[in-house]
Amino acid sequence: MLPAPDSAATTPPPDYPALIQRVFAEMGKVVIGQQVLVGRLLIGLFTGGHILLEGVPGLAKTLAVSTLAKVLNLHFQRVQFTPDLLPSDLVGTMIYNQGQSVFEVKKGPIFANLVLADEINRSPAKVQSALLEAMQEGQVTIGETTYRLDRPFLVLATQNPVEQEGTYPLPEAQVDRFMLKVHVDYLKKADELEVMRRMANLSFQEDVQPVLTAADIQGIRQQINQVQISETLEKYIIELVFATRRPADYDLPDFAQAVQFGASPRASIALHRAAKAVAYLAGRDYVLPEDIKDVAADVFNHRILLTYEAEADGIRTQDLIEAILGKVPISS
Incomplete structure (x- = not known):
């Protein structure tokens, strides 16, 4: 039976x-x-x-x-x-309840x-x-x-x-x-x-x-977290981020004096996560260099602050990002 x-x-x-x-x-x-x-x-x-x-x-x-x-x-x-x-219109505020003689929290739309x-x-x-x-x-x-x-x-x-x-x-x-x-x-x-x-x-x-x-959404996040990214590509992400800070060290003399502040450490984390998501949406469980390059500009373009002189000379953040992606090699 x-x-x-x-x-x-x-x-x-x-x-x-x-x-x-x-x-x-x-x-x-x-x-x-x-x-x-x-x-x-x-x-x-x-x-x-x-x-x-x-x-x-x-x-x-x-x-x-x-x-x-x-x-x-x-x-x-x-x-x-x-x-x-006002900030209280966003996060909320304390409102006095006259009937109970107490202050009550009115939560804002941020919740x-x-x-x-x-x-x-x-x-x-x-x-x-x-x-x-x-x-x-x-x-x-x-x-x-x-x-x-x-x-x-x-x-x-x-x-x-x-x-x-x-x-x-x-x-x-x-x-x-x-x-x-x-x-x-x-x-x-x-x-x-x-x-x-x-x-x-x-x-x-x-x-x-x-x-x-x-x-x-939680289930998809867990699957994206399991997408594999090689150590070589992780080092490539770090090199890209460092190139936004010191382009002269990466044979980009035209941008040597153009950068006031480069991408922050949050950029490394964001690019790592975003590249995994790009790979996942493409139906793969591993990251390719193209995944990193695909989303790099959207990760970097608001984190790079150019000098006043660079902006006066017509240099754009996008120009720097494109130069970095074309110059920084993928090495083990």
Whole structure:
């Protein structure tokens, strides 16, 4: 007689690659021609890294983040950053309850899994700095009490180019806490034609279905953590980071006096994690040099501060990054 089936047998894990493809498909229903942007958002989501999106208005930055929130079964909050926004509007404050003669905590919109900080550089530094503790420590202090934020917790911020009127440059300490800074560019002609046709249709409705849960995200993070990266490539990451600090040591004399501050140690960690995520999204369990190069610019471009003289001479951060990627060798 056959033994009875074990009711406590473990169920197979979900097919995460298939779920990720569904995420891309659902996002594609609304966000057209921004596959790289969607991929970067997923890299941040799956590695716990905050993302900063920069581009002129009208490039679907906010739409991409809000659509991603609909694809996730997570608590989502959007905060529109304006010049009159206060830190308490973001993290919360103490309110006096007259009936009970006690102070009560009113939590702000930062208490969510996914927080969209829309046009973050429209608010002054004191509001931007209110995000620091939440982004780095995953906690918020209101009054004398510290509150842990829910997991997962991710800040997806959008900003307009700093040259636009009414913007405030983000403090260096906060910028460094963003894992990636993604420049969102204009669409190709065919993609913009499709966007125009969809949005001009007054009967068009967003029909996006939720795909991933918090448990799925945790499972994907565990699989990404198991992606292998060789010691050679780990050393390559370190060489790239050091080249942003002292380009003259890497036979880049044109940039010898251009760098005021190079990438911080957070850049090494971010590039390591992001390269693993790129490999995972490509269906591999090991990292290739191309994975590192693919995401290096988004890791570096907001962490390198050029000198005033370099900017006056027309040297761009992107020029330095491209020179570093073309010059630094991969050696054992």
